[in-house]
Amino acid sequence: MNPIQTASHSVHFEEAALGALKTHLEETPYSRIFLLTDSNTSRLCRPVLCENFPEAGQWVHLGIPAGEAHKNIESCTAVWQGLSENGADRQSLLVNLGGGVVTDLGGFVASTYQRGIRFINIPTTLLSMVDASVGGKTGVDLGPLKNQIGVINQPEMVLISPTYLETLDARELRSGFAEMLKHGLIRDAGYWEELAALESPVESIPHIRHSVALKNEVVLADPTEKNLRKILNFGHTLGHAIESHFLGRPDLEPLLHGEAIAIGMIMEAYISTRISGLGMDECNRIREGLLKFFPKTRIPKQQQPEIFRLLIHDKKNTHGRVLFSLLERIGKAVYNQEVPAGILAEAFDYYRD
Ligand SMILES: NC(=O)c1ccc[n+]([C@@H]2O[C@H](COP(=O)([O-])OP(=O)(O)OC[C@H]3O[C@@H](n4cnc5c(N)ncnc54)[C@H](O)[C@@H]3O)[C@@H](O)[C@H]2O)c1
Ligand SMILES: [Zn+2]
Missing domain, CATH: 3.40.50.1970 (Rossmann fold)
Known part of the structure; x- marks a missing residue:
């Protein structure tokens, strides 16, 4: 290779x-x-x-x-x-x-x-x-x-x-697989289809090189994360807040990074339908594809305000604005997207549905 x-x-x-x-x-x-x-x-x-x-x-x-x-x-x-x-x-x-x-x-x-x-x-x-x-x-x-x-x-x-x-533990392996699915969603529609069709995350191992190549392309274009590199944060704005929320609560079992990101990607796909023109049919396909490997986690409505608070503390925020990387379509991402609070709440409902 x-x-x-x-x-x-x-x-x-x-x-x-x-x-x-x-x-x-x-x-x-x-x-x-x-x-x-x-x-x-x-x-x-x-x-x-x-x-x-x-x-x-x-x-x-x-x-x-x-x-x-x-x-x-x-x-x-x-x-x-x-x-x-x-x-x-x-x-x-x-x-x-x-x-x-x-x-x-x-x-x-x-x-x-x-x-x-x-x-x-x-x-x-x-x-x-x-x-x-x-x-x-x-x-x-x-x-x-x-x-x-x-x-x-x-x-x-x-x-x-x-x-x-x-x-490596199967759960840890699946966590890494979430990032590979992300690479497809933001950069390579064919790759997403291929990965989403796998039976299990173990089958993703032969695709490692392609994921590295996709990430490298993005980093080469923008090494200091001034613009394009931000697309790698798709799923991570809400994903990080959800990850921190589960980590910070002794009554909840912590999520692995990729598990939180998988949830974040479903929610941010929904937000993409409202903000950046992703089709609802594509959004539903993303949800089905991710739920196939990452069964739904319970996130009660009462926990949302806490997750929103964590969102505000995200390191990627500038000048108090929370900016998202979203999808225009599968395989094409956009960055610096501002999202009204009401749409965030809808995204949680979409995930729970
Ligand atoms: N630098 C970057 O661009 C970048 C990108 C993504 C994540 N990260 C960072 O990486 C960390 C998460 O990475 P991770 O998921 O690899 O976490 P990790 O290093 O904690 O590894 C997860 C667990 O697997 C164990 N482990 C590692 N290799 C193993 C193997 N071959 N067999 C059995 N067990 C093994 C580890 O001891 C650990 O318990 C976070 O801190 C995150 O911030 C950095
Ligand atoms: Zn990540």
Whole structure:
């Protein structure tokens, strides 16, 4: 499988990925190599890497606890400390082996340690393969506020090996699949049809490269998210608010990111029919397609005001206005769309119907 070239680095796939890594390490005189994992990828992915690339067994291993709750500055301090105590210098390399938590945090730690050392990402969840592998966003959470601290910085390379997905929980896999469905909806109608027709999210694995290519196209056109890149936020304005709402309530079971985004996409498809000209028939097809994989979650009307409050706090807001990325049709998105509160309420009704 051919690599994908981003503005700054290559994304390598499958068997070719380790070959590219080998060549890169032969050509680059790193003083020392560090491997960052979380507790799960230490147990499940590090042995796979070491089996296929034995010299990884020699790298200095640093770990953080698994989970979004540990994507914070305390974990960064622990990793900075680990680098420092083990003699990392400006010529050292950090290899991040894990999901989006490890690649986001590891990318940030590398970008700030001694004003920046180089790093390589080996994503091990479907979400991090199709979404976090391109675009250079790194960072950590600030208390309950997601990704508040960070920088845009690019890895030396990204290596995508679907083998890692064999140990990934089915629910986590489905969460990443939601982002792939999004890629189709905003950019490639044929791709949406193809994915929506699959029997199960596992069948999406051969399509990872296409999703990476679609995201890369968008990021190349607008690296700093001034315009087109905003379309990647389709489903995310309401989706993030719903995700935070479920996280913040001890009586509700938290939703995974992709699960919240799937709900957000159904609601924002409805909003698109009112604001940006999406046909109601297309909107219904989107709803059916998403519900096939993401059965309906109960969101009682009484919880809506809380979700609206969270919406106002979205990091993407400017000057107090909540702007949406919406669909004009399947495969074509528009951004910076303002939506009146009344239409938001209708979108919840549409989802519940
Ligand atoms: N930088 C970006 O552009 C970007 C894009 C999307 C998401 N993100 C970030 O990524 C994070 C979410 O990513 P995620 O869903 O990968 O979360 P994650 O890193 O927390 O991984 C999910 C869970 O799966 C485990 N895991 C990882 N790989 C595994 C494997 N191969 N087998 C078994 N278990 C495995 C992890 O330990 C964790 O418990 C969020 O913090 C989000 O902000 C960043
Ligand atoms: Zn997302």
